[in-house]
Amino acid sequence: xxxxxxxxxxxxxxxxxxxxxxxxxxxxxxxGGSLSAIDMICALYFHKMRHNPQEPAWDGRDRFVLSxxxxxxxxxxxxxxxxxFPSEDLMMLRRLGSHLxxxxxxxxTPGVDVCTGSLGQGLSMANGMALGLKLxxxxxxxxAVLGDGELQEGQVWEAAMAAAHYKSDNLCALIDANRLxxxxxxxxxxxxxxxxxxxxxxxxxxxxIDGHDMRAIVDALDAAEAHQGAPTAIVAATVKGKGVHLFExxxxxxxxxxxxxxLPEALKCLGCFD
Amino acid sequence: xxxxxxxxxxxxxxxxxxxENIVALDADLSGSTKTGVFxxxxxxxxxxxxxxxANMVGTAAGLASVxxxxxxxxxxxxxxxxxxxxxxxxxxxxxxxxxVVATHGGVTVGEDGGSHQSxxxxxxxxxxxxxxxxxPADGEETKGAxxxxxxxxxxVYVRLGRNKVPSVFAAGHQFVIGKGCQxxxxxxxxxxTTGLMTAQAVIAAERLKAEGISARxxxxxxxxxxxxxxxxxxxxxxxxxxxxxxxxxxxxxGGAVAExxxxxxxxxxxxxxxxxxxxxxxxxxxxxxxxGLNAETLVEEAREIVTRKK
Numbered sequence: 001x002x003x004x005x006x007x008x009x010x011x012x013x014x015x016x017x018x019x020x021x022x023x024x025x026x027x028x029x030x031x032g033g034s035l036s037a038i039d040m041i042c043a044l045y046f047h048k049m050r051h052n053p054q055e056p057a058w059d060g061r062d063r064f065v066l067s068x069x070x071x072x073x074x075x076x077x078x079x080x081x082x083x084x085f086p087s088e089d090l091m092m093l094r095r096l097g098s099h100l101x102x103x104x105x106x107x108x109t110p111g112v113d114v115c116t117g118s119l120g121q122g123l124s125m126a127n128g129m130a131l132g133l134k135l136x137x138x139x140x141x142x143x144a145v146l147g148d149g150e151l152q153e154g155q156v157w158e159a160a161m162a163a164a165h166y167k168s169d170n171l172c173a174l175i176d177a178n179r180l181x182x183x184x185x186x187x188x189x190x191x192x193x194x195x196x197x198x199x200x201x202x203x204x205x206x207x208x209i210d211g212h213d214m215r216a217i218v219d220a221l222d223a224a225e226a227h228q229g230a231p232t233a234i235v236a237a238t239v240k241g242k243g244v245h246l247f248e249x250x251x252x253x254x255x256x257x258x259x260x261x262x263l264p265e266a267l268k269c270l271g272c273f274d
Numbered sequence: 275x276x277x278x279x280x281x282x283x284x285x286x287x288x289x290x291x292x293x294e295n296i297v298a299l300d301a302d303l304s305g306s307t308k309t310g311v312f313x314x315x316x317x318x319x320x321x322x323x324x325x326x327x328a329n330m331v332g333t334a335a336g337l338a339s340v341x342x343x344x345x346x347x348x349x350x351x352x353x354x355x356x357x358x359x360x361x362x363x364x365x366x367x368x369x370x371x372x373x374v375v376a377t378h379g380g381v382t383v384g385e386d387g388g389s390h391q392s393x394x395x396x397x398x399x400x401x402x403x404x405x406x407x408x409x410p411a412d413g414e415e416t417k418g419a420x421x422x423x424x425x426x427x428x429x430v431y432v433r434l435g436r437n438k439v440p441s442v443f444a445a446g447h448q449f450v451i452g453k454g455c456q457x458x459x460x461x462x463x464x465x466x467t468t469g470l471m472t473a474q475a476v477i478a479a480e481r482l483k484a485e486g487i488s489a490r491x492x493x494x495x496x497x498x499x500x501x502x503x504x505x506x507x508x509x510x511x512x513x514x515x516x517x518x519x520x521x522x523x524x525x526x527x528g529g530a531v532a533e534x535x536x537x538x539x540x541x542x543x544x545x546x547x548x549x550x551x552x553x554x555x556x557x558x559x560x561x562x563x564x565x566g567l568n569a570e571t572l573v574e575e576a577r578e579i580v581t582r583k584k
Contacts, residue, residue, distance in 0.1 A: 125333070129340050132340035
């Protein structure tokens with residue numbers, strides 16, 4: 001297990017490098033929220049989820065919904081690393097004609113199952129998937145990554161209510177609580193309050209972790225899978241821009257990409273010297 | 275006489291028996307929208323989502339993504355209105371196989387008043403790429419439309435009504451998405467109608483005949499994609515078009531026909547509908563009269579347009 005964790009940590013480091021390079025090339029996109037979510041996405045794609053990059057529509061696959069769709073670069077680097085498409089495509093992020101749209105688009109990108117990006121809608125879709133899979137008696141699980149700022153959208157709580165009501169224990173929501181949104185601290189812009197208590201009060205199984213502790217992420221995902229009778233919310237305390245001190249905990253880097261001056265330093269932080 | 279929503283409930287339950295992938299969702303109005311008929315037969319495949327339309331739409335999109343064929347229903351104002359952006363983002367943008375069947379469209383909702391009377395839904399659904407928009411004239415056409423929607427792969431919006439409406443189509447009528455239907459031939463003008471106004475146009479054409487005015491009636495069951503061929507033919511052959519709908523004249527059938535004709539065959543036109551205002555409380559028959567949504571209005575407008583033509 002120790003080796004597996006170390007392997008995932010190294011993978012996450014490489015994915016961070018790919019995020020920074022992709023965003024530097026595109027000069028458009030969301031840096032902070034991609035870097036805060038990548039450890040969880042890494043654990044999902046390279047440890048927890050059953051999926052087949054050679055057959056993206058494989059019936060036996062678990063489903064992934066990036067509800068905070070602006071973190072698309074984090075999803076794209078994981079998909080490329082897994083082999084859904086060539087990693088060169090990452091250099092075409094957000095370009096006209098590229099299959100890597102600004103926000104995830106199921107019509108264009110292999111491995112993407114739903115369109116997200118308009119915040120607050122992903123958990124509803126994830127629960128719909130969970131309900132459909134259960135109806136068919138399938139063991140597949142559904143994972144959704146949400147932002148903490150995103151929890152300000154009322155639809156999230158409609159979905160939280162419905163998932164608990166229907167006992168969707170094949171659904172796991174991961175909250176990337178990086179405490180920042182475009183206009184500043186979540187707490188200042190519109191205080192969401194206790195995320196864990198809110199999900200708990202809706203009837204969810206709640207696990208609180210450090211969202212950059214790979215071991216904790218893996219354990220939480222295992223615990224979520226084992227929990228029956230209710231969906232699980234993994235509330236992950238994260239750092240926006242994690243891994244590159246230039247971007248860490250800075251709301252300004254929500255939607256700003258690394259520039260030419262920042263790139264070498266950013267890559268150095270990530271142990272990348274090529 | 276049967277309400278289109280009743281025809282829907284009956285047909286959805288039939289489809290449920292034929293295709294186990296069909297599921298239904300409702301937002302606490304299953305008794306009114308008639309998804310309750312399906313719910314009774316297939317409780318495992320029915321999801322009451324409570325009074326939360328946005329989540330209902332997203333849930334339906336998720337169900338579609340794992341191979342289900344979701345039919346979701348609530349009143350038109352809440353489906354098209356409240357959940358418009360969810361329909362755009364979670365359904366139409368990914369081209370999800372979700373059927374939005376909205377009941378209680380238009381002013382015939384009646385006593386509940388303007389807050390509940392959707393007079394804009396055709397316009398706002400029609401504006402969304404990938405969306406098919408269907409407004410059946412009667413129960414028989416509704417049955418065909420619901421079956422066609424189930425067979426079609428992609429997002430569909432079907433607008434139904436609350437009240438019983440006269441039959442226009444014979445039993446077994448074949449509904450084809452995108453195909454209009456000429457019900458009465460005529461040479462002086464054409465009524466281009468949808469929903470409950472089609473039955474009124476047939477009555478109006480009959481009355482006009484007695485006055486020596488030959489009115490054609492073209493029913494448009496699919497507002498999008500529009501049957502351009504049939505409409506252009508009517509415009510060319512009769513030289514005058516009167517559209518009629520239980521909806522705002524802004525952006526609905528009248529808007530769609532005006533867009534087509536102004537570009538491809540400029541024709542004398544008049545739009546009968548609700549003129550940029552909200553509905554109001556009253557009995558549905560009173561409201562139809564109040565808003566001029568009846569054969570009398572169509573007869574008057576026909577006389578006038580024939581005079582303008584000369």
